[in-house]
Amino acid sequence: MLPTWWLLALLAAHASGKKRWDVPTSQAEQHSTGKLQWEPQCQYHLRHLQDSTRISALLPPRLEGHWISTGCEVRPGPEFLTRSYLFYSNRLFKAYQFYYRDPFCRDPSYSLVIKGKLRLRQASWITRGATEADYHLHKVGIVFHSQRAMQEIAARVNQTSGGGCKGFLPPGRSWAPGALYELLSAKTERDCTAALGFAMHELSLVRVEKHYQPLLQPQQAGSRVVEELYLGDIHTEWSERLHYRPTGYQRPMQSAMHHVHPCPACGIIYRSDEHRPPVLPARAELPVQLSGRWVSTQCEVRPAVLFLTRYFIFHGSNRSWEGYYYHYSDPLCRQPTFTIYASGHYTKGIPSAKVRGGTDLAFKVTHARVTPMDQVTVAMLNSSAPGSCGEAGSWSAGLEQDITPTNGCLALGIKLPHVEYELFKTEQDVKDRSLLFIGERPTDGSSPDRPDKRPTSYQAPLIQCAGASGTFARYISPNYVGKEETNQSKVLKPLPVALVLFIALQFVIWD
C-alpha cells in the first residue's frame, strides 16, 4: 500500500508553487528550524544543489551517442554491473551490460549484448521531468567469462525456462572463451532472458541532464559540460522486476564525450565490449565511518514522484542520528512541499552476509517533526483525523510540529517508534571525498521494517560535508564542490598518511 503522501506528492507535482525554499542562513532562521546547527560546508552544498544555472534538463531528451557507467553499480539482488549503451540516430541501440562476482567490478562473470529499437513517446505524467519511451528488443546475446559462470547460468535457464530454452546451451558444452549464445531473438521468437531476471524496462523512462562542472586547473576559465542519462529504476523485489514499469531512476550514466573528470572507470568502460569486459581499478575496502555530517549530491527522485534532498548527522560517540528530509514537487528540488526531521539511535554495524562490501545496521526512529511548506500539504495535514498527526487543525506553512506525541503521522505514513533494517557502505571518490551509500527503499513504498526487507542495493550517495570533529571539513572546500572561481592552491590534495591513520583509528573507537 502506498501511503497518503504518494497522492499528496502527485497533487503537489501538478500544482504550481512559486516560493523558493532557502537553506537557513542567519541565526534567527536557524532558530526557526529547530536545533539544526548548519555547518557552512553542508549549507553551501545544499544551496549549490538548488542552483538552477548549473543544471538543465533536455526536453525532449537527445539520446544519440555513447553513454557509460562511471563506476561499479549495484542492483537489487545484489547484482554488480557496469553498462555501456550506444544510441544511434536511426533509433537503433546497442547496449552492453557487464556482470561481476565482486562489488568492485573486477571479476567479470558474463556480459550481455542487447540490440533493439527505441521510440520516445511523451512527457511522463507520473514522473515529472521524465520522458516515456517504447522499446523493442531484436537480440540479446550472452558471453561467459568463466566455466563457473556458464554452469550457473545454464542451470538457472534449465530450471526456470520452458522446453524451448533447454537447448540454448548445447548439453555438455564446455566453456569456450568468447563464444556468444543467443538468449533472445525476435526472429525465432525465443526468449530465455527471464531466468536471468533480465528486462530492459529501464528504457521506458528516460531523462537527460546537462551539468556544468567547474574546471579545477588554474588559468582555465569557464566550466566543462557533463551530460547524464537517467534510465528507469529496477524494482527491489526480484519477483516484480520483469513486470515493473519504472517511476524512478537508477544511478545515471554519463556521456562518453562529456563525463566528469577525473573518471578512471570511464575510459575503461568506454573501450570495452563483450569479449573484453571492463575490469575497474582496484580500490581499498573501507570500513563504514559514519560519524559526521552528510548531504545529498543531487536532487533525488524516489519511485512515484517524490523529489528530495537529505541531510544526516551521525554521532558516533552515542550512536545517535538525526536526519532531515526535504521534499519537493519538482525534479530540480525548487518547490518545497514538506520537511521531515527524524532522530533516534542505530546499532553497531556488521558486515553484510548478502551484499559483499556492505554493512548491516538497524535504525530506530524515536522522534520526528514535520514542517509543511506549501498549501496542499497544510490542507492535507490540517484535515487529518485528530490524534493521528500532530495537533489537528493547527498546521500552517513553514511552522514545524512535533509528531512524536501522536506516535507519528498517519497521513505521511510515519509510525513511531519505528525500526528500519539498513544496508550502508562508504567509498572514497576519485577526489578523496567520502561518500555514504544508504540502502535503496523498497519500490512498493513500504519501509524495510523486517530483517528480510533489508535492502540489497543503494540510493544515490551522500557526500560528507563535515567530519565528527570538523577534521574532514577543511578537505571539502566550496571550490571543490563547485564554484566558478577556482584556484588550484585550494584544490584538495590526497589525504595524508596521518589522516588515513586517523580515520582507521576513528573506526576502532567508533565500534
Ligand SMILES: *[C@@H]1O[C@H](CO)[C@@H](O)[C@H](O)[C@H]1NC(C)=O
Ligand atoms: C537440465 O535439467 C535436466 C533435468 O530437468 C537435467 O537432466 C540436465 O542435466 C540439466 N541440464 C543442465 C545443463 O543443467
Ligand SMILES: *[C@@H]1O[C@H](CO)[C@@H](O)[C@H](O)[C@H]1NC(C)=O
Ligand atoms: C549524542 O552526542 C552528541 C554529541 O556528540 C549530542 O549532540 C547528542 O545530543 C547526543 N544524543 C543523544 C540522544 O544522547
Ligand SMILES: *[C@@H]1O[C@H](CO)[C@@H](O)[C@H](O)[C@H]1NC(C)=O
Ligand atoms: C486548519 O484547520 C482549522 C480548524 O479546522 C482552521 O481554522 C484553519 O483555518 C485551517 N488552516 C488552514 C491553513 O487550512
Ligand SMILES: *[C@@H]1O[C@H](CO)[C@@H](O)[C@H](O)[C@H]1NC(C)=O
Ligand atoms: C590563488 O590564491 C592565492 C592565495 O590564496 C592568491 O595569492 C592568488 O592570487 C590566487 N589566484 C587566483 C587566480 O585567484
